[in-house]
Amino acid sequence: xxxxxxxxxxxxxxxxxxxxxxxxxxxxxxxxxxxxxxxxxxxxxxxxxxxxxxxxxxxxxxxxxxxxxxxxxxxxxxxxxxxxxxxxxxxxxxxxxxxxxxxxxxxxxxxxxxxxxxxxxxx
Numbered sequence: 001x002x003x004x005x006x007x008x009x010x011x012x013x014x015x016x017x018x019x020x021x022x023x024x025x026x027x028x029x030x031x032x033x034x035x036x037x038x039x040x041x042x043x044x045x046x047x048x049x050x051x052x053x054x055x056x057x058x059x060x061x062x063x064x065x066x067x068x069x070x071x072x073x074x075x076x077x078x079x080x081x082x083x084x085x086x087x088x089x090x091x092x093x094x095x096x097x098x099x100x101x102x103x104x105x106x107x108x109x110x111x112x113x114x115x116x117x118x119x120x121x122x123x
Contacts, residue, residue: 006119007066010074013116014062021056024048035088036097036105058084075120078113085110 023031028048032039039048058081065074085106092102 002119003071003123006071006116006123009112009116010062010066010078010120013078013113014059014066016059017055017062018059021052021054021059024052024055028052036092036101037095054084071120071123075117078117078120082110082113082117085113 020031023034028045029039029041031052032044032048035051062074062077062081065077089102089106089110091097092106093099
């Protein structure tokens with residue numbers, strides 16, 4: 001019972017972060033607004049691209065681990081990359097974003113990732 005749930009949630013999380021990464025690369029300003037800290041029209045393009053590449057890379061690596069490594073390895077990956085949404089929570093709060101976005105999107109994502117890590121460790 002845990003195996004399909006653990007892997008299904010991991011697949012969903014990896015697909016979502018790939019989507020977010022691609023969105024930051026293709027339409028960076030709307031993506032930044034959805035992130036919780038709107039970007040300046042001129043001057044933030046490189047940082048938005050960096051975020052896009054980071055998120056895209058995390059998602060691809062997550063899929064590679066699910067395909068070619070153990071559930072425990074994927075669990076360690078989920079545990080470690082939880083640092084990203086926790087950091088995103090602080091970034092949103094420190095840069096004028098709303099608490100609703102910081103906690104409702106970024107912190108909630110970190111919690112789901114921690115749950116997924118625990119499920120992958122339990123498989």
